[in-house]
Amino acid sequence: MCTQHRKSFLISIAACFILAGSAFGQGELRFCLRSEPKTFEPLKVEDEASATIRYLTGGVLVRMNRQTQALEPELAQSWKVSKDGKQIIFKLRSGISFSDGTPFSAEDVAYTVQQLMDPALHSPTGDAFRSGPGNVETKIISPTQISITFPAPVAGLDHQFDQVAIMSAHSPKKEMAVLGPFMVDDYKPGASLLLKRNPNYWKTDEQGRHLPYIDSIRLDIQPNRDVEMLRFKRNELDLINTLDSEYFDKLGAISPQLVHDAGPSLDSEQMWFNEVAKSPLPAYKKAWFRSEAFRRAISEAINREDLSRVVFRGHAQPAVGPVSPANKFWFNAKLKPESYSPDTALKALQAEGFRMENGTLKDKDGNAVVFSIITNSGNKYRERMATMIQDDLQKIGVHVNVVTLDFPSLIERMTQSFDYEAILLGLTNVGLDPNEQMNVWLSSSDNHQWNPSEKAPETAWEAEIDKLMREQASSADPKKRKEAFDRVQEIVFEEAPFIYLVNRNALSAVAANVQGASPVILVPQTYWNVERISLK
C-alpha cells in the first residue's frame, strides 16, 4: 500500500514537472526578418534585422520597458547621471557570465564603450553619444562599478544605453559571447537564423524559474510580406511584428483574436518641399516652396482624416508634428492636427498674390502652380496617399504629378542632386527622446531634409530651432528640455517645413499558441518581453 502511495506520489511529481515543462521551457518561437542581418557585431548595427538579433541576444546595462516607457535596471543594478549630464556611474550585478562562461565585469563595459566610441567605427549607436569633440573616459572603480565620462553633456544619457549590448573584453568567441536571453546557434545565410536559449542567462521569474521560457527562436529571412502572411496563416509562423492595415483587416476578419492594434505608433508619414537654394528648380518654384504661407496652405488643403480612413482603413491617426501622441512625455498636447480647409487655404494663397484662373492656381507672375510629389515605388500606401493628395490639391487649383522611384534613385535626388519638388516619405522613430531627431532639426545636419547642410541657418525660425535643440540637448533637467522641445514642435507646426500627414498604428499578429505576448507601439512590438513569452 505504502509502495503504491509512493509510486502515485512520484508519478504525480513527474507529471507536474512534465506539465511545467510544457508550459515553460519548451518550444520554438518562429517569426520573420524582413532582410538579411548585415552584422552580428552589436556595436555596428545599422539595419533592422541586425537590431532584432541585438535585442534578442545582447545584454544591456539598462532597458526601457516598452510598455511603461520607463527605464529599468538590467546588468546594472543602479546608475547615477551627473547634474551636468556628462558622467554616468553604473553599479553592476555580480556573478553574471557570458554565454560561453566568461565572467562579466566592469572591464567588459569599459571595453564596449571604448569600442563603441571609436570614430573609425562610424556606428549609429556610437554617434548618438557624440555630442561634442573629445574622448570618452572610462574609469573602473571596482569590478562591479564603473564611471563613464563624456566630453560634452549627452541628453537622456541613461536611455541611450538601452541600445548598447555589452561585449566581452576577454572571450575568444568575441561578439558571439552574449549576455542576453538567446545566442546565435545556427545561421544559414540568406535563409534563416536559429537562436538558442543562453544557458548562462542571469534572470529568473517571480517563481525562481530561469528565463527565457522558450528554448529557441527561428528567424526566417523573408522580405516578401505576402509570403510572410501566407506562412502565418498556415501556422508556420508565430508572430508578425508589423502588419499592414490591409492584412490586418483580412486576418482580423478570419480570427480577430490574432490581430492587435496598439494605437498610433511613433512613426509618421510626411511630405516636404525642396527648399535647397542650389537645387536645379526654377526660381519661381523655389519662391513658392520657401514661402511659409504656401506650405501652410498646402498643409491645410490636405484631408488627413480621409488619408487615415481610406488609405490605412482607419488604422492611422492624423499627425500633428514630429512627435507622435504615443510619445506621452515629449508630445506637445497643445497642438492639434491641421484642420482640413481648402477654402482657408485658397484665401491664404490669394493673400500671397496667387489667383485662380479657369480652375488653375497661378502665382503673381502667371505661372501655373504645378509640382510633382516623389515617393518610393512599391509602397502602395504612399502611392495611394500621394494620389489622394493630388485630388485634394486639385480642389484649390494646384496640379500635382505623382512620381514613384526606386529607393536608391529617390535618396540620390533627396541627398545629392536635389532634383525634386516634393517628397512623400515616412520617418521611423525608434526612440522616444528628442535627441533621436537631432540630426533632422539642426540646420547644419545632412538629414535636415528640406534644406540639408546649411552653413548658417537660412531663416530665423531655423536658427531658433537650432538654439532650442542645443539647449535641450545640453540640459539634464527634463522640465527645461520639455519646454524647449515643445517650442520646437510649435515652430515646426507654424512653419511646416515637413507637412505631417498621419501616424500609422502599430499593428501586429500573434498566433494563438503564443502566451505572454503583449504587443506595444515601441519596437520590437510583439517580442519586447521575449524572455517571458511561452508557447502552448
Place this chain on the structure above:
Amino acid sequence: MLRGVIAKRIAQLGIVRHGLALIATVLLGGLLSAVLVRFAPGFDSDEQELDLHLNSQSIQALRQARLDQHNIFHFYLHSLNRAAHGDLGTSISLGQPVTTLLRQRIPLTVRLVGLGLATAWLLALGLALSAAWIRIAAYDALNTFLSGIFLCLPAAVLALLSVLWRVPAALVIASIVFPQLYRYARNLLAQGYASPHIITARAKGIAELRILFWHVIPVAAPELLAVAGISVSLAVGTAIPVEALCGLAGIGHLAWQAALARDLPLLMNITILVTLVTLLANSTADVIGKALRGHEA
C-alpha cells in the same frame, strides 16, 4: 604522333577559339555590367544615409566608400587584378566578402537549376518522343496546348503559385524551360521520323526502338545539344525571379538584392559568373555537337 592528332582535333573543334571568345565575352560582360550599375540612377546613394543617428562624419565616410568606384575603368582593372589573387572584393550592401557570399549561395542555385533542368528535359523529351511515336493528332495537340500555357505564364506568377501551393521551386524552373524544349524537340523528332529512310525502315518492319536510337536520335543530337546549352542560360535567368519571389537564398536572390542596392562589386561578380556558366554551357554544347557531326561524317 598522338599529340599531333589531339592538336589537330582541338584545332578542328575550335576549342582554342571558343576559349578565347569565352574569356573576351566574360570580361566584356563584366565591364558592361559594371558600367550599367555605375551609371544607374541612385548609384551614389546609400539608404543608410537616412539613419538619424549618423553624424556628418559618418555620412561622409559612407559617401567616401563609393568614391573609389567612380572611375569605372580604374575600378574594373583594379577588381580584375584583385580577382587574379583570389579576392573578389566586399559587398557594399551586405558588408561581406563577395567570395564568401558566392560560396554560400552557389550550392542552392546549382541544385535548383540542376533539378529544374533535369525535370524539364525529362518532361520535354518524354512528351516529344511519345508524340512522335504515337502520332495521334489529339495527343499532339494536347501536348502543344499544355506547353503553350506554360509558355504564356510569367516566371513571377509561377513562382508565387509555387509558394501558395507549396510546390518545389525547381518545378517552376522546369515549367519555364520545358515548353521551349518540348517544342524544339518535338519538331526535330517529327522531322526525323518524316525523313524517307525512316519511313522505309518502318515499312520494312524494323523495331521502333532501333529506329529511334540508331536513326532518329543521332540525327537530332547535335541540334538537341545546342538547345541544351541554351536551356542552361534560360534556367539560370529564371532562377533570379524564382529565388527572389520564393525567398530562396541562392545566386538569383543575391543578384536581386545587389541590383536593388546598386552593389557594384557584388553585381559585377555575379554577372561574370552567370556569363561564364552560360557561355561554358553553350560552348561545350557547341564543341560536342561539332565532334558528333565530325564523327558522323
